[in-house]
Amino acid sequence: MLRRFALSAAAVAAISTTALAADLPIRAPAPAPVFVPPPAFSWAGIYIGVTAGYARGYHHYDDLQGAFLGYPGFADSRSDGFAFGGTLGVNFQTGSLVYGLETDINWLTNSATYVDPNGAINNFFPSETADLNYLGTLRGRLGLAVDRTLVYFTAGLAYAGVQDTVQYNSFRFSTWNTPYYNVDTTRVGWVVGTGVEYALAPNWTVKGEALYADLGTTEANWASPGSQAFPANANYNLRLDTTAALIRGGVNYKLDWLAPAPPIARY
Numbered sequence: 001m002l003r004r005f006a007l008s009a010a011a012v013a014a015i016s017t018t019a020l021a022a023d024l025p026i027r028a029p030a031p032a033p034v035f036v037p038p039p040a041f042s043w044a045g046i047y048i049g050v051t052a053g054y055a056r057g058y059h060h061y062d063d064l065q066g067a068f069l070g071y072p073g074f075a076d077s078r079s080d081g082f083a084f085g086g087t088l089g090v091n092f093q094t095g096s097l098v099y100g101l102e103t104d105i106n107w108l109t110n111s112a113t114y115v116d117p118n119g120a121i122n123n124f125f126p127s128e129t130a131d132l133n134y135l136g137t138l139r140g141r142l143g144l145a146v147d148r149t150l151v152y153f154t155a156g157l158a159y160a161g162v163q164d165t166v167q168y169n170s171f172r173f174s175t176w177n178t179p180y181y182n183v184d185t186t187r188v189g190w191v192v193g194t195g196v197e198y199a200l201a202p203n204w205t206v207k208g209e210a211l212y213a214d215l216g217t218t219e220a221n222w223a224s225p226g227s228q229a230f231p232a233n234a235n236y237n238l239r240l241d242t243t244a245a246l247i248r249g250g251v252n253y254k255l256d257w258l259a260p261a262p263p264i265a266r267y
Contacts, residue, residue: 152196
């Protein structure tokens with residue numbers, strides 16, 4: 001009898017528990033976290049940097065009256081040197097299109113001396129020494145970005161400190177009145193180039209680029225006081241042209257000014 005009562009009580013308890021559980025609200029499982037991919041690298045912002053590389057100068061001399069070469073003609077020389085400097089720029093970005101402005105200045109070690117190989121004909125040995133001391137640019141940049149890689153074209157204004165020293169050394173006539181030019185000027189011209197830049201980290205990028213600058217033409221004038229070689233008060237002109245090619249690498253630090261705010265994850 002006691003055993004039947006215990007079994008009946010257990011059955012009633014089991015039915016009651018099942019009914020009570022059926023009346024409780026059912027909780028849905030917690031949703032899995034939504035994966036938000038990291039934002040693509042943004043090139044927008046102000047940046048500063050340093051550059052270093054190799055520079056080549058091309059120096060062309062036109063002797064218009066033959067005062068230096070002994071005959072009207074021209075001469076060319078080439079200078080090679082190191083370039084190092086600093087950069088300041090700003091980028092804007094619309095989709096994959098990156099555009100902006102950049103200015104830089106480079107200090108150069110370029111120097112070349114040309115001595116006329118035909119000087120022995122008249123015992124005159126004209127020499128020209130060209131120094132390319134610095135090169136600066138103000139350029140626009142336009143490029144295409146693929147996440148952390150930027151390929152760009154650049155063009156704009158170039159200016160440079162160029163010093164041309166030209167002397168006509170004579171072994172036949174007195175040298176006190178032979179022409180001597182020392183033209184130390186800031187030349188202004190144009191520059192074009194291309195480059196590739198890569199983002200190592202959110203604020204650090206490295207780049208390699210090549211630039212070509214045409215620094216224009218200047219003229220040197222000399223009036224002879226008179227000698228057997230140069231008539232008195234005769235005017236002589238020398239036209240000087242300079243261009244430069246620059247291959248360099250650089251490191252930039254991008255400030256977060258003007259950069260877009262990162263996206264906020266939503267669930």
